[in-house]
Amino acid sequence: MFYDPKKIEVLLDEETLSKRIHELGAQITADYAENPDIILIAVLKGSYVFLADLARAIDLPLSIDFLGLSSYGSSTKSSGVVRMTQDLSKPIKDRDIVIVEDIVDTGLTMKYLLDNLQTRQPRSIKVASLLHKPARAQVEVPIDYVGFVIPDRFVIGYGLDFDQRLRNLPFIGVSVDGGPPYP
Ligand code: 5GP
Numbered sequence: 001m002f003y004d005p006k007k008i009e010v011l012l013d014e015e016t017l018s019k020r021i022h023e024l025g026a027q028i029t030a031d032y033a034e035n036p037d038i039i040l041i042a043v044l045k046g047s048y049v050f051l052a053d054l055a056r057a058i059d060l061p062l063s064i065d066f067l068g069l070s071s072y073g074s075s076t077k078s079s080g081v082v083r084m085t086q087d088l089s090k091p092i093k094d095r096d097i098v099i100v101e102d103i104v105d106t107g108l109t110m111k112y113l114l115d116n117l118q119t120r121q122p123r124s125i126k127v128a129s130l131l132h133k134p135a136r137a138q139v140e141v142p143i144d145y146v147g148f149v150i151p152d153r154f155v156i157g158y159g160l161d162f163d164q165r166l167r168n169l170p171f172i173g174v175s176v177d178g179g180p181p182y183p
Pocket residue numbers: 046071072078101102103104105106107108109110153154155156160161162
């Protein structure tokens with residue numbers, strides 16, 4: 001096994017994630033029913049699993065683009081410095097955009113992203129974040145679709161990494177002793 005189950009506490013299991021993501025998908029489907037053809041913009045790398053499940057829970061024509069941002073080194077503390085590591089492949093002018101993010105923690109990454117994308121003059125921008133950790137907020141950012149509000153703990157799995165590993169855990173958990181939960 002690629003991780004040690006004894007070292008990980010499960011916070012959100014597969015069934016809980018799936019149920020909530022289907023609810024978010026239904027909400028987005030209803031909100032854009034009059035005006036489909038949205039672009040889901042996924043923030044790499046952490047949101048790739050959420051994107052895959054959310055996109056399939058939305059019953060509308062849509063397209064997908066990716067953007068790479070990095071605010072973390074190899075430690076588990078935010079540096080507060082946001083860097084774009086990969087830009088979108090197409091312009092978004094006059095389009096309806098939904099940003100798909102894994103987690104809003106301090107909010108600094110989302111603030112940077114919203115400011116950056118606004119300058120490209122989309123018709124609308126909304127934010128979908130699987131997780132929200134309000135205890136650590138440093139700036140207020142609007143989140144239109146929130147999966148789960150979670151306590152101030154460093155979470156891993158379902159796209160979120162522990163030092164670049166464990167993104168392939170099918171659930172969201174925390175390391176019980178704070179150390180690497182793999183051999
Ligand atoms: P923020 O700028 O809101 O502080 O952080 C946003 C980014 O930091 C997220 O997209 C994510 O990549 C990373 N991050 C924040 N909190 C966590 C966490 O609990 N676990 C992991 N693995 N990454 C996190």
